Each structure stands twice: as C-alpha cells, then as structure tokens.
Amino acid sequence: MALDKNPKSFTKITLDEGEMPTQWYNIIPDLPSPPPPPLHPGTLQPVGPDDLAPLFPMDLILQEVSSESYIDIPGEVLDIYRQWRPSPLYRARGLEKALGTPARIYYKYEGVSPAGSHKANTSVPQAYYNKKAGKKKITTETGAGQWGTALSYACSLFGLECEIWQVGGSFDSKPYRRLMMEVFGAKVHRSPSNVTEAGRRLGADPKNFSGSLGIAISEAVEIAAQDPDAAYALGSVLNHVLLHQTIIGEEALRQFAKIEETPTLLVGCTGGGSNFAGLSFPFIREKLKGKMNPEIRAVEPASCPSLTRGKYAYDFGDTAGMTPLMKMHTLGHDFIPDPIHAGGLRYHGMSPLISHIYELGLMTASAVQQTECFEAAIKFARTEGIVPAPEPTHAIAIAIREALEAKKTGEEKVILTALCGHGHFDLAAYDQFLRGDMKDSVLKDSDFESALAALPRV
Amino acid sequence: MALDKNPKSFTKITLDEGEMPTQWYNIIPDLPSPPPPPLHPGTLQPVGPDDLAPLFPMDLILQEVSSESYIDIPGEVLDIYRQWRPSPLYRARGLEKALGTPARIYYKYEGVSPAGSHKANTSVPQAYYNKKAGKKKITTETGAGQWGTALSYACSLFGLECEIWQVGGSFDSKPYRRLMMEVFGAKVHRSPSNVTEAGRRLGADPKNFSGSLGIAISEAVEIAAQDPDAAYALGSVLNHVLLHQTIIGEEALRQFAKIEETPTLLVGCTGGGSNFAGLSFPFIREKLKGKMNPEIRAVEPASCPSLTRGKYAYDFGDTAGMTPLMKMHTLGHDFIPDPIHAGGLRYHGMSPLISHIYELGLMTASAVQQTECFEAAIKFARTEGIVPAPEPTHAIAIAIREALEAKKTGEEKVILTALCGHGHFDLAAYDQFLRGDMKDSVLKDSDFESALAALPRV
Secondary structure (H helix, E strand, O other): OOOOOOOOOOEEEOOOHHHOOOEEEOOHHHOOOOOOOOEOOOOOOEOOHHHHOOOOOHHHHHHHOOOOOEEEOOHHHHHHHOOOOOOOEEEOHHHHHHHOOOOEEEEEEOOOOOOOEOOHHHHHHHHHHHHHOOOOEEEEEEOOOHHHHHHHHHHHHHOOEEEEEEEHHHHHHOHHHHHHHHHOOOEEEEEOOOOOHHHHHHHOOHHHOOOOHHHHHHHHHHHHHHOOOEEEOOOOOOHHHHHHHOHHHHHHHHHHHHOOOOOOEEEEEOOOOHHHHHHHHHHHHHHHOOOOOOEEEEEEEOOOOHHHHOEEEEEEOOOOOOOOEEEEEEOOOOOOOOOOOOHHHOOOEOOHHHHHHHHOOOOEEEEEOHHHHHHHHHHHHHHHOOOEOHHHHHHHHHHHHHHHHHHHHOOOOEEEEEEOEEOOOOHHHHHHHHOOOOOOOOOOOHHHHHHHHOOOOO | OOOOOOOOOOEEEOOOHHHOOOEEEOOHHHOOOOOOOOEOOOOOOEOOHHHHOOOOOHHHHHHHOOOOOEEEOOHHHHHHHOOOOOOOEEEOHHHHHHHOOOOEEEEEEOOOOOOOEOOHHHHHHHHHHHHHOOOOEEEEEEOOOHHHHHHHHHHHHHOOEEEEEEEHHHHHHOHHHHHHHHHOOOEEEEEOOOOOHHHHHHHOOHHHOOOOHHHHHHHHHHHHHHOOOEEEOOOOOOHHHHHHHHHHHHHHHHHHHHOOOOOOEEEEEOOOOHHHHHHHHHHHHHHHOOOOOOEEEEEEEOOOOHHHHOEEEEEEOOOOOOOOEEEEEEOOOOOOOOOOOOHHHOOOEOOHHHHHHHHOOOOEEEEEOHHHHHHHHHHHHHHHOOOEOHHHHHHHHHHHHHHHHHHHHOOOOEEEEEEOEEOOOOHHHHHHHHOOOOOOOOOOOHHHHHHHHOOOOO
C-alpha cells in the first residue's frame, strides 16, 4: 500500500472498541508437542489442579491447564480493559528518520494503561477471578514495580486487599513505585522482609540484600498459603498469565491487517516472558498456519541471560523452593542477577511455555547490555516522544540494530516491537545514563556455575 | 438515553480520528465586550504586535490579537496531536458508586499525552510556529513541571533547543520532573538561578528562595529577549495559549453529543487558566448561544486565590516587571504563595481573558484547601484507577462536594471535570498526605496587603 511520506506524521493505527478481541488465545493446542508438565517437588509426579488450589482460584487453574484454543474474556474484564484498550500501534516515523533506515518500525504501546504497562492485562482478570472465588486478599512479588502497580490497581477496582513484596534493590531505587502502589491501597514490603520465614532465612545471607524476584515470590507464596482468604498472583511465567497477555498480539494482528502490512521481525523483551508472549503468540499461530513468516526474537539482559546462557532443566520458580518444579531455561533458582535497572527482567528462569517454544525452534533470542538499551531509549524518547521503561528498551535496542543493518543491506524490513510500559518511575536510571555513570555487566561462564550446580535433580 | 447500569463499566466515550476538531476556537468575538488590552509599562499605551515581536513569532502574536472565531490547526500540528488525541471522556462510574450519588460525573482525561498533561496541546503548536519562524531555541518557566515537560517534548520533536527555569520548590521536591525534561534534551535551571540578572537580584531576597512562577518567567524572558535566535514560550495565561487548549472542550462537546447528555456543571482547576479555558470556552459559546446552561466553575487553591481574593487590576505577568501590564485578577506580582504541591496553580495572576469572563458573570469560582484535594484524589484513584496530578484534584474535590450535595437534595446533576494530567511525578505529595503530614494554608486578609499595595499605578 502507499504509505504516507510525511516524516513528522505519527501513524497511529487504532481499533474501534467493537474491534477489540473478546477472547484470549491459548497457543498450546497449536504447538507440535505440548510443554513438559510441572512436577510436584516431593513426588516428582505431574502437578494436578488440586495441588495448585491452595494458591490460585479454580478458574485460573483451569486456564493454566486448558486445551482450548480460545477462552472468552469475561464481560466485567472487558469493561475494565476498555478503559485503555484497544491500545495503539504506532509507526516510529521519527525514529526511522533519525536512523535514516529504509526499515519500517512499529511499536505496540501498552504504557497507556492507568498502571503504565501491559501488566494490567493480567492483573484485572486475576483480581476478577479471585473476587469471584470469594478471596479477600491477593499477595504477590514485584521486581521493577510494574506488576505490583498493576495488581494494586486491579485490587482497588475490585475491593480486594493487596500485599506486595518488592525486590529490595527496586524498593530502594524507585520509591515512587512503592508510593503508587500505596495510593491504590496496597501494603508494600521490602524483600527480603522479616515478616516471612523465607524472608528471614534468605535475608540472613548478605548476598541476598538487594533481593530477587525468586526471593520475593517465596515470601508472597508463604503468606498466601497460610491464609484461606488469600490467594497468590504471579505477574508472568505461568500459562494463564501469558494467555491474558495475548490480547496484545491479537490486536496487533488486526492493526497490521488494517494497513495491509506484515512484519518480518518481532522483538520483545523477556524477563518471565509475558510481554513477549502476549505480542508474539498470535503471530506464531499465523506462522504455524503458513500465513506469514516473521522472525520472532526474544531479547534479554546480558546480566540475566536465561535463554542464551541458561540450562533447559527442571527448576523451582522461587528461591526458597516452595513452587512446583518447572522445565524451563534457568540460571538456577539461587542465581542473583546484578541489580540492573530493568528490574522486571531480573528473573532466574524463563516461562516454561516460552522455553518449550524456543526448544521447538519457533523463535530466537539475543542478550544486550543496559548501556546500549539506554542509548536506544534516549534516541527513541527524543524522536517518538515517549520515555520507555528500561525493560522494553531491550527490544528497542535490537530494533535499532536491525534497522541500521537494513540501511547497510537495503533489505526491506518491517519490525514490530513490544513497548510494554513507560519509564516515568525509572528516571533515576536515565539520570545515571546521562551522567555517564551506567555500567554494563561482564559475566564469565564461571559466574553461572554455582547456581546451575544447585539445580534440583529430577 | 438509557445508560448502562453496570457499576464496574468504564464508560469511555471516544471519537474517531476523523471526528477530531481541526480548528481552535477563539472566544473573544463571541463575548459581549472585548477584554481590556495589555499596556506597555512605559507608555501605558496598548501593546501592539511589534512590541511582542522580540519574544514571540508573528504567527502566535497574530493569534494573540485575532478577531477570527476559528483558527485552522496546521497539518503538522494535527499529525502530532493524533499521537494521543482525541483524548477520552470517561464516566466516573466507580467514583459515583463509592459516593452513592445520583449525579453523573464525567472527566475529560488529558494525561494520555506523552508529556502527561494538557500542556502538550499548546507546546506542540508553539514549537511548530517557532520552528517555522526560524527560531533555534525556546526558553520558558515551569511550576509543577508539566509545562516544562510538554515544551521539552515538543522541542525534541521539532529539533529545537529548550532552556527551562523550574520554580525552586518544585525543582527540589520533584527531581523526576527535571529528569523527564532532560531525557527530552532540555537544559533545566533551578529558579531563582544565577544565570540571569533577574534571578540574581530576586534570589538575593531569602523570601524568594523557593521561587515562584513570576520569578521564573522573568528569567526565561530575560534570556529570550537577548538572543535573536531564541523565543520565549508561556504555558498559560495568554490568549493564544488558551486558544490552543480549546480542542479539549471542542472534543468534549462532540463526545457529550454522542451520548445525548448535557452537563449542568463544569469544573476545572485554575492556575494561569489554560486548562480551565480549554475545557470551558466551547461550552461558554454554547451557553451564550442559549443551547445549554451549565454553571462554569473555576477552582483555585486557597493558598493562591487570585479570582476569589485578588484584585481586578493591571499588573505585571512576572515578578521583575518585564512583561506588559495585563488587566487581570491578581494577588500582586510580588506575592509568593505557600509552596503547596499543586505547583502549577501557584501563579499570582489569572489569565486576563478568564478574568474578563469572570467579570462578565459568565462563570463562578471557588477556592479549596489541599488536604481536601488529596482526600478526593485518593478516592478517585482507588475507584477510577487513575492517579491525578495535584492540580486537577481541585476540580475533583469540588465535583465530589457537588455530587454529595446532589445525594442530599436528589437533584439531577451532570458534572464534567477537566482531568488535565496524571500525578506520576507528584507521588511524594501523596506520601505526605497518606502519612498525615500535609498542612493547609491559613491566609489572613493582611497576608495579601503588601503585594496588593505594590500593584503598578495605571
């Protein structure tokens, strides 16, 4: 199609509310083989729905193990989604012009949610199903704070209590994140905390001072498991969380269809994997159907490279070893990543479903250093007007690399990136970068040895 | 019309891009009399376009004095507006339910702009016209930081330098605001600064330590006046700024028409008045035409009550007395308001155009204390999911008062508020409120005497 040549024009591709998807997409039935099941750490037998019942409401457990391709989004969830959805798809004309690239770059922007990121796509249904199941309170962990903000937002709308363990390093460096959660009525602890057994035990080791997602999960799970009125919620990793995020990709497909454009490369950052899955799973479906053939690329931080340097093995989702064993790309549940600014990507493992899809050869992965990410972020902010969170700058960095490569080769590339949240609470990181004080992470193979050696034997 | 009764439903009233207004509305020709002209401080004669030429490009000066009712929005400005416009109009069902009120409350949300507030509606055209006039740099002041953010955003998109004087109290309490401007490439000074003559002179007086908008304006004007490649930009007060904001009200009118609803009360916060004018002027036009009859209410902070306790007189727009004399409601250009959290409302004067409309009896005004505002803000955040900036909480506080009054009387009220920005950079203020440490301002009549006595004699 003939595209508008005005370089200042923001091409925003919108959908009417009536075009918003009303179902989530479950990729599992479409895969050549199903992912290996989670195992009970005691019996090493596959975990059944009843094993998960102390932590999650049955509706979410059934979504976790569903073999249906599509699951209806409840009307009450759709009503709240409509506060910010359908989210816009933008063509990055300002960035393209600054790079002088022939590549066409698009970004699907999830920072328009009141919580500031894609996390609200799953916090709202999780709060809804917990409310429906009669729960009074939800506990969770948060890394960068995006997930904690999104869950406290959703809990406030459904009248649920919310108790959050925020990774220590993030708690210390992002006080506004904690305040945002408190404004929504949540109770926030610095993790490791002294209000849980796991927190006291792990917090006694000085190497755990800055915390990790694995430790914070242990704390939140412990409290939820003790209280029949409480449930635990996870912001990534699990199948049902990835499922809820697929509305992103379903919308993006409809938006691309509107402009008669097909991406040749999808890039999304990966921590636990939910943002990446949300954008890419519907495109992988189209790829499996032979309707398009984009490269699907996950981008992770060089300091926490579970896909590119981890092992594909059964491991715990948390540090204390309280969760089922999941087969995933992992750096070991004891691995404590450097306290980089992309706190949302500091997770030792990768979603089992994404790990499986990676093993199937349906996607690729790269790791990047944070200074390259922030350099890309500044370029993006000054040309596109949006200040990204540190996490999606990983995808932007790769999009820029690829666009510059296209400039050399003249190849026609259509790049789609997941811009999963804004960076309003991450400006101290930008400050450090602009002052020239940001450091990259230099990890030797030996840095991974001890945590990998401590993987459970299955 | 039959309205949806589901209390959890966010009623978002959207416009298609094709329904976005393409003209700004100039209210002056529709008023029974024109506002008194600005005067040259030396000659006391009305200021002509040439007097303003050292500071502003001619396109903006012609808008300032225009007698046309409608002015076309340039295509390049529309292209950028489309990044976030048309902005959503929401029905506040969650808040209504929590209040148990029969009133219907709507809010027009401008926090969806990448700069986070309505200020981008004027920063984009101001940057555009300056670029078109060959300017290389724009100087400005900023109070809360919303305007500085919006101007630095617009300058980055048009490749202009941006130099900003941020009111000292805001600079100290909102470091993320400065960082956001720096991410967009702006240079930011704490005002009073030592890089201007005005800053050095006024900064020598300890009472000016926390600064004021009036002082910051003096500094920005001084630098722009010295540099032929530079221009000055104001984020409120002037006719052309209010003009650019009318797209808010024009959209809101179209959105109300879609749901066949008519407001009975409009409330907007007022500092310099641009947000209030943006929403209300198109409704005042409809009122003057006899098509509807809403009460139009400005809400100002009790600590800076220019409409409710100021004098209608000629005064300077800045503290050093460098601007033309404008007839407006003023507390005196020497007045330094308490350092409240709504930094955007800490201005000694009120837009001359709004002051004139107030004198004509076409609108009313109230003043509220900040603790009432933050109490309203918490209620709003926990029911509507959006954390408002301190400025629009003034309008929310009055909307809640009126909705509770309607609950007593059973009166059918349809309230429309201007939610002009989000509070992501104002969370320290929320923290102070939640800790119970926020103070209200208690001003006696004698507190206003000295600044009012120093009004220029005209």
